Amino acid sequence: MIGSLRVEKLYYHYSDGTVAIKSASFCVEPGECVGLIGPNGAGKSTLLLHLNGLLPDDSHARGEVYVDGDRITPATFDAVRRKVGLVFQDPDDQLFCPSVFEDVAFGPRQFGLGDGKLKEVVADALAMVGLQGYEKRAPHRLSGGEKRRVCLAGVLACEPSILVLDEPTSNLDPRGRRELKALLKTLPSTKIIATHDLEMVVELCSRTIILDKGEIVAMGPTVELLSNEQLMLAHGLERPHILNHRHPHGPIEQPATLHEFRSA
Amino acid sequence: MHSHFSDTYSHLESPIHRLPASFKVAAALLIVITLVIAPPSPITFCVAGFFLIMVAAASNVPGIFIVKRLIFLEPFVLGVAVLTLFQPHGGIKFLIVTTRSTLCIATLVLLSNTTAFSDILDVLKRAKVPGLMITTIALMYRYLFVLKDESARMRSARACRTFTRSHRHRWHTLATVLGQLFVRSVARAERIYSAMCARGWK
Amino acid sequence: MHIPDGFLDPKVAISSGILSAAGIALAARKARIELPARRVPLMGLAAAFVFAAQMLNFPVAGGTSGHLIGAVLCSVLLGPSAAVLVVSSVLIVQCLAFGDGGVLALGANVFNMAIVSSVGGYAIYRGLHRLFPGPRGRLLAVAVASWVATVVAAVVCAGQLALSGTVPWTVALPAMAYVHMLIGVGEAIITTLVIATIAQTKPELLDESNAVTVAGRGREFVFYGLIIALGLALFISPFASKWPDGLDRVAESFGFQHREMHLLASTPLNDYRIPGIHSVNLATALAVALGTIVVFGLGWGLARILVPAVKPQSEMNADTPEASGA
Numbered sequence: 001m002i003g004s005l006r007v008e009k010l011y012y013h014y015s016d017g018t019v020a021i022k023s024a025s026f027c028v029e030p031g032e033c034v035g036l037i038g039p040n041g042a043g044k045s046t047l048l049l050h051l052n053g054l055l056p057d058d059s060h061a062r063g064e065v066y067v068d069g070d071r072i073t074p075a076t077f078d079a080v081r082r083k084v085g086l087v088f089q090d091p092d093d094q095l096f097c098p099s100v101f102e103d104v105a106f107g108p109r110q111f112g113l114g115d116g117k118l119k120e121v122v123a124d125a126l127a128m129v130g131l132q133g134y135e136k137r138a139p140h141r142l143s144g145g146e147k148r149r150v151c152l153a154g155v156l157a158c159e160p161s162i163l164v165l166d167e168p169t170s171n172l173d174p175r176g177r178r179e180l181k182a183l184l185k186t187l188p189s190t191k192i193i194a195t196h197d198l199e200m201v202v203e204l205c206s207r208t209i210i211l212d213k214g215e216i217v218a219m220g221p222t223v224e225l226l227s228n229e230q231l232m233l234a235h236g237l238e239r240p241h242i243l244n245h246r247h248p249h250g251p252i253e254q255p256a257t258l259h260e261f262r263s264a
Numbered sequence: 265m266h267s268h269f270s271d272t273y274s275h276l277e278s279p280i281h282r283l284p285a286s287f288k289v290a291a292a293l294l295i296v297i298t299l300v301i302a303p304p305s306p307i308t309f310c311v312a313g314f315f316l317i318m319v320a321a322a323s324n325v326p327g328i329f330i331v332k333r334l335i336f337l338e339p340f341v342l343g344v345a346v347l348t349l350f351q352p353h354g355g356i357k358f359l360i361v362t363t364r365s366t367l368c369i370a371t372l373v374l375l376s377n378t379t380a381f382s383d384i385l386d387v388l389k390r391a392k393v394p395g396l397m398i399t400t401i402a403l404m405y406r407y408l409f410v411l412k413d414e415s416a417r418m419r420s421a422r423a424c425r426t427f428t429r430s431h432r433h434r435w436h437t438l439a440t441v442l443g444q445l446f447v448r449s450v451a452r453a454e455r456i457y458s459a460m461c462a463r464g465w466k
Numbered sequence: 467m468h469i470p471d472g473f474l475d476p477k478v479a480i481s482s483g484i485l486s487a488a489g490i491a492l493a494a495r496k497a498r499i500e501l502p503a504r505r506v507p508l509m510g511l512a513a514a515f516v517f518a519a520q521m522l523n524f525p526v527a528g529g530t531s532g533h534l535i536g537a538v539l540c541s542v543l544l545g546p547s548a549a550v551l552v553v554s555s556v557l558i559v560q561c562l563a564f565g566d567g568g569v570l571a572l573g574a575n576v577f578n579m580a581i582v583s584s585v586g587g588y589a590i591y592r593g594l595h596r597l598f599p600g601p602r603g604r605l606l607a608v609a610v611a612s613w614v615a616t617v618v619a620a621v622v623c624a625g626q627l628a629l630s631g632t633v634p635w636t637v638a639l640p641a642m643a644y645v646h647m648l649i650g651v652g653e654a655i656i657t658t659l660v661i662a663t664i665a666q667t668k669p670e671l672l673d674e675s676n677a678v679t680v681a682g683r684g685r686e687f688v689f690y691g692l693i694i695a696l697g698l699a700l701f702i703s704p705f706a707s708k709w710p711d712g713l714d715r716v717a718e719s720f721g722f723q724h725r726e727m728h729l730l731a732s733t734p735l736n737d738y739r740i741p742g743i744h745s746v747n748l749a750t751a752l753a754v755a756l757g758t759i760v761v762f763g764l765g766w767g768l769a770r771i772l773v774p775a776v777k778p779q780s781e782m783n784a785d786t787p788e789a790s791g792a
Contacts, residue, residue: 054458078464086462092410093455096507098402099382110464136275136380140409158463296471296570300479337565341470344627350637361472361632365568368471372565384562394494396506400555403510404517405563411511411518435655442519442656443663449515450668453508460507 002030003068003083003161003190010050010063012043020046022214024063028162028190035205035222036194039236043214044194045089048164051192052086053077067162082111085160085189089167091147100126100142100150101135107158125157126150129183145176152183162190169197198240202226210235273325273377280323280374285383286390292375296368304360312367316374325377333373334366341365381405403456407449415445467623467646468560468575471568475630481700482626483573486554489581489693493550496686500545502674509548512540513555519656520556535619537583538591538612539657543664543671546588547686553580574626577697578619585690587615601665604672605658612657613650620646625701635705 005028012021020043028034036044049055050065053072065072072080088094097103104122113121126134129149139147148168155163168184169177181200184191195201201208201222208225210218212235218225226232229239274281280288295312302308320330341362348357376384385405389398418441426433474482501509516536536556541549554576560566567575594607624638633641664671 049458052462054462077461081462081464088455088459088462090455092407093452094459096403096406096456096459097382098385098405099380102382102402106460106465107463110466136382138275138381139406141275154463293569296568300472300474300570301476333565337470340468340566341472344469344473344633347627347633347637347641351634357632365470365472368568368570369565372471372561372569376563376565381563388558394490394551396494396497396509397490397551397555399506400509400513400551401559403507404513404555405559407511407514408517408559411514412521415518439656439659439663443660445518446512446515446660447663447667449511450508450664450671453511454504456507456511457504466503 002188004028004030005051005084005162005190005192006066006069007047007050008064008066010047010061010065012046012050012055012061015060020214021050024211024214024216026209026216026219028192030190031188032207033191033193033205035201035208036192036211037196037198037201037208037237038211041213042211042236044211045166047211048086048166048192048194051162051164052084053080054086082158083160084162084164085155085158087148087151087155087163087165087168089170091144091151094151094154095139095147098138099135100131100137100139103139103150104135104154104157107154111158121157122153125153128156129153130179143176144171145173145179148172148176148180149183152180156187160189162192163187164192164194166194167196168193169195169200198226198237199242202240202242210237212236273323273329274380276324276378278322278324278378280319280378283378285379286387288375288379289384289387292371295371299364299367304364309363309367316367316370319374323374323378325374329377330370330373334370337369337373338366341369407452410452411445411449414448415441418444467578467620467642468557468567469571469623469626471570473568473630473632474571474574474626475632478626478630478701479570479573481573482577482697485693485697486573486576486581489550489585489690490554490576492686492689492693493547493554496547497545497551501548505544505548505674509544509552509555512536512544513552513559516540516552516556517559534653534656535579535583535616536657537579537619538587538608538615538653539660541584541588542591542608542657542661546585546690549584549588550580553584574623578622578626581690582622582694582697583615583619585687586618586694587611589687590614604665605662608661609654609658612654613647616646616650616653617643620650622697622701625705628705629701639705 007027008025010021010024011019013019024047026034036047038044046055050061050072051067053065053074053076055061067080067083070076070079095103097106101122104125105118108118108121122135123132126132129152131146131149131153134142134146134150139150142150152168165184168180172180177197177200181203184193184204191204193201193205205222207220208222209216210225210231217235218231223243226240227243232239295315299308299312320327345358345362345365348354348361351357382402385398385402388401419437422437422441426437497509516534516539519534519536535553537549537553540552544552557567557572557575557580561569561572561575588611591607591611594610595604597603598606620642621639624633624635624642627633627638627642628635661672
């Protein structure tokens with residue numbers, strides 16, 4: 001199942017009046033992997049929360065979000081939350097059940113799956129993230145990387161058509177990071193990844209959105225955007241090292257893999 | 265993150281660990297009830313003690329750990345038990361109450377270290393404990409380690425900038441750490457609520 | 467004051483268990499009304515917080531240390547029913563996962579710390595806050611309520627130990643009461659400081675809990691009151707002073723005590739005791755408990771007769787002349 005997303009003229013302010021998102025409009029096609037980058041405080045996390053209908057006070061929001069062509073409204077929250085799987089920044093916030101099994105089973109159970117099929121679904125989801133046999137483990141005994149993967153398993157168990165990830169590689173050691181990136185590459189669903197990990201954006205995302213002070217300041221093919229040193233520096237970012245060894249002149253064919261990019 | 269006062273060994277493999285949780289909880293309750301109801305006699309206590317030692321041996325839980333746990337919890341027993349001394353035949357009462365209490369504590373320590381907490385939670389669910397309380401207990405267990413770590417970090421950070429040992433300063437540090445810890449807990453609770461809703465909770 | 471197993475005899479364990487079960491059942495029904503859904507995870511976090519806070523000992527005096535109970539803190543922030551559940555959860559986890567506090571003694575521990583401290587403390591807080599409104603008044607109310615809740619819980623605990631025959635009342639009461647008067651000061655200070663921090667950084671939490679509990683009809687307080695009163699009757703009243711009361715004392719001094727007449731041939735509960743039960747303590751306890759229920763029932767009945775029920779708003783509107791088409 002692969003879904004599409006459309007955001008139109010999104011606006012949001014917090015209850016104290018601070019504007020978090022001034023105006024955001026973009027589309028994500030089925031199967032695409034889009035990176036969302038920007039300095040701290042740009043509004044990335046807040047934007048992601050809109051994709052799931054999670055913000056507490058709708059009166060502070062304007063604009064529309066469409067998932068597979070259907071508008072997100074309080075009436076459609078349930079359906080949207082099945083389709084859009086959100087992986088939060090801090091795995092401790094998302095891994096709230098007393099055992100791994102309970103946590104991965106949480107989503108499917110809420111969506112009505114019976115006890116009989118649950119074991120199978122949980123086992124499949126854990127296998128997908130490389131944590132077979134972890135059902136009985138207690139969350140507080142897992143490493144950061146393992147917790148992240150359990151969170152991902154919990155979301156995958158709901159079979160979402162769109163995967164939204166908030167800083168998936170933060171606080172991971174290099175091995176955890178490599179493993180997570182490899183895992184994400186294997187997932188076919190539409191992906192939106194908010195991150196500071198620019199190397200990962202180049203490796204995984206064909207298109208990137210740069211958000212700064214609540215506005216989309218640039219949107220386009222990843223390599224082209226991230227190679228633009230002036231643009232990156234202007235918005236609290238920088239050109240990733242992986243692109244320093246290659247200076248594209250003019251429009252380029254978006255490489256399908258990093259290997260292709262290097263050998264081009 | 266490991267600490268000596270937790271159910272550190274509940275995930276081991278042993279014949280005792282493999283027994284169903286409801287059986288273990290019932291057995292523990294039975295032992296405690298027997299100890300409380302039965303007329304106190306050295307024989308009863310010895311039999312109970314022997315039984316617990318056998319279970320402990322079969323369970324692969326390190327004996328040192330059990331002893332350490334008992335030592336840690338004993339002051340709470342002694343603190344109340346010492347009051348029994350102030351009455352006629354107080355000495356005997358003190359011994360009886362202390363022995364009985366220690367055996368009961370050992371039973372519970374063994375239970376908590378041979379049973380995964382989520383299994384104990386299942387037993388509570390079946391015992392018709394209200395759903396809201398099950399949720400609270402589950403979340404509490406999950407996050408107490410997180411909060412413990414957070415409070416430890418805050419206290420070390422505080423200690424790095426503390427140069428006096430006065431009582432008043434200790435109080436002030438305690439109050440600040442607790443206040444901040446609670447405010448952070450409220451924020452975390454809101455994020456957890458979002459995460460629960462994101463996966464369909466109503 | 468977590469009582470370990472082995473200190474309470476079966477009758478105290480069972481009776482306190484029944485009262486606690488009733489209190490928890492009531493709290494479970496009311497908490498969902500008092501607390502909005504998005505605060506439910508906060509119950510779990512508050513329980514974790516109370517647990518974490520209980521591990522931070524504070525110096526009391528001369529080497530003793532105390533720790534936070536957290537009952538009033540939770541009831542001010544989450545409402546009394548949620549607080550009952552939160553503190554009970556803390557006690558259950560401490561008992562089952564950490565061996566701290568007895569499993570048979572759970573009934574007593576829950577009654578003392580989750581019900582008496584939370585609900586009783588909350589009632590004192592609301593009463594005082596009404597007398598002293600405003601942010602300062604709130605902190606004063608919190609401090610006093612925390613202290614009183616701690617001491618009363620300790621006194622009930624002393625009663626339970628004494629009724630079990632483990633520790634004589636004359637030893638238990640001073641030991642528990644005096645120590646917890648000191649610990650109560652710590653509880654008051656910490657609770658007040660935490661509430662003050664929250665009032666500064668997240669005041670909407672306090673406003674929210676105020677609004678909801680005011681809107682609730684408050685009838686559950688009657689039932690909580692009954693549960694607490696029964697507990698006090700069972701665990702404390704047997705030890706109420708056995709010295710003759712004022713009139714008897716006077717009668718003794720003036721020598722006319724033999725002149726009292728018994729108008730009814732024999733009253734059912736002579737001298738506040740149930741005939742046929744030999745233990746004076748137990749007999750007194752049961753008699754007072756029975757008396758409490760009877761008086762409560764009479765009061766409830768009278769209230770219903772004398773005070774007309776307030777009609778719901780919609781019915782009242784229907785009675786107005788315009789509505790009935792006059």
